[in-house]
Amino acid sequence: MNTWTPPANVNLVDLGFMDSRSKLIDLAAFLDRVQRAGQEGDFRVAALKQAIELLAGDQPERARNILLSFSDPSTEPIPKATTQGAVGAVPPGQG
Amino acid sequence: MVSRTTDDYEKLALAGCETICEPAFWAGFDRASAQGFYDYFRQITEYEPKRAARFGIKHYTWLCINPKESEDPELADDVLALIPQFLDKPNVLGIGEIGLNKNSRNELQVLEKHIQIAADFDQLILVHTPHLEDKLKGTRLILDALKNHSKITPDRVIIDHVEEHTIDLVLNQGFWAGITLYPESKCTPHRAIDMLEARSGERIWMNSACDWGISDPLAVPKTMLEMKRRGWSPTAIQRVAYDNPVAFMKQSGKFHLD
Ligand SMILES: [Zn+2]
Numbered sequence: 001m002n003t004w005t006p007p008a009n010v011n012l013v014d015l016g017f018m019d020s021r022s023k024l025i026d027l028a029a030f031l032d033r034v035q036r037a038g039q040e041g042d043f044r045v046a047a048l049k050q051a052i053e054l055l056a057g058d059q060p061e062r063a064r065n066i067l068l069s070f071s072d073p074s075t076e077p078i079p080k081a082t083t084q085g086a087v088g089a090v091p092p093g094q095g
Numbered sequence: 096m097v098s099r100t101t102d103d104y105e106k107l108a109l110a111g112c113e114t115i116c117e118p119a120f121w122a123g124f125d126r127a128s129a130q131g132f133y134d135y136f137r138q139i140t141e142y143e144p145k146r147a148a149r150f151g152i153k154h155y156t157w158l159c160i161n162p163k164e165s166e167d168p169e170l171a172d173d174v175l176a177l178i179p180q181f182l183d184k185p186n187v188l189g190i191g192e193i194g195l196n197k198n199s200r201n202e203l204q205v206l207e208k209h210i211q212i213a214a215d216f217d218q219l220i221l222v223h224t225p226h227l228e229d230k231l232k233g234t235r236l237i238l239d240a241l242k243n244h245s246k247i248t249p250d251r252v253i254i255d256h257v258e259e260h261t262i263d264l265v266l267n268q269g270f271w272a273g274i275t276l277y278p279e280s281k282c283t284p285h286r287a288i289d290m291l292e293a294r295s296g297e298r299i300w301m302n303s304a305c306d307w308g309i310s311d312p313l314a315v316p317k318t319m320l321e322m323k324r325r326g327w328s329p330t331a332i333q334r335v336a337y338d339n340p341v342a343f344m345k346q347s348g349k350f351h352l353d
């Protein structure tokens with residue numbers, strides 16, 4: 001294996017700020033939309049709101065921690081697969 | 096790429112892609128019998144290499160019954176029995192993409208049977224990890240199943256679709272990790288590059304998902320462009336996008352570039 005050369009210093013804020021700003025406003029608009037429609041009680045919205053709190057962390061582990069917050073914490077295989085899909089957050093009564 | 100049109104092979108060739116590897120996976124619907132898999136194995140070992148060759152692309156593949164169709168143990172056993180007769184085909188690199196989908200007992204049993212076939216026939220393994228909320232649990236169960244087999248060595252196994260919360264579980268136990276670039280779930284180019292930079296790009300490959308969902312066959316070249324914008328040297332880009340996957344797949348003995 002070659003030795004690893006770290007990338008040259010570039011302005012990552014220039015590269016990523018506009019995209020992140022746009023995604024954050026989209027997220028805010030989504031929360032407004034589901035609230036207006038009376039759907040904020042959905043477990044997925046609740047999971048999203050819990051995950052948003054993790055953005056305030058001060059370590060560069062935010063993406064990992066948010067993914068962990070959406071993850072099924074259980075460890076045993078389930079008796080039988082009754083669906084094929086996943087929904088992105090742990091359904092109530094599971095995990 | 097059974098789920099893609101011929102135009103996608105052309106796009107890949109135009110982007111400089113020389114070689115692809117295609118896992119055996121879900122057909123977009125559940126197959127009714129093992130006979131459906133027999134035809135599918137013929138398609139990915141005989142027909143797809145010819146379709147790719149029209150664009151100067153070498154085509155390699157992997158064989159299995161995918162986890163989504165592994166809930167029915169009888170069907171799974173019938174399909175598993177078909178696999179050995181295809182393992183000598185020149186484009187077969189190993190067993191994959193095996194793994195878990197909903198982390199069920201039957202899925203786990205079928206996974207263990209696949210691992211046994213890989214051990215018996217000395218094959219490389221490509222692993223699919225579950226989606227979204229099921230990924231962390233599934234990754235742990237899969238790693239345990241692999242480590243429990245005395246004949247499986249981690250450097251001959253790649254665990255695919257890792258994300259920030261699973262990548263270190265995989266790498267710390269000596270396995271290879273695959274980052275799958277996907278527009279809607281899994282991983283974006285910037286996140287992939289973040290993970291690579293934090294780990295010096297060791298034992299990691301990245302791949303474009305090319306399945307039945309909205310996916311982008313050019314996700315890898317687009318990520319290479321992003322790497323350039325983020326200050327990566329041509330050598331570092333080459334290593335992650337080319338040298339790493341070549342190093343892993345060469346272990347099969349069948350993989351060659353000429
Ligand atoms: Zn997969």
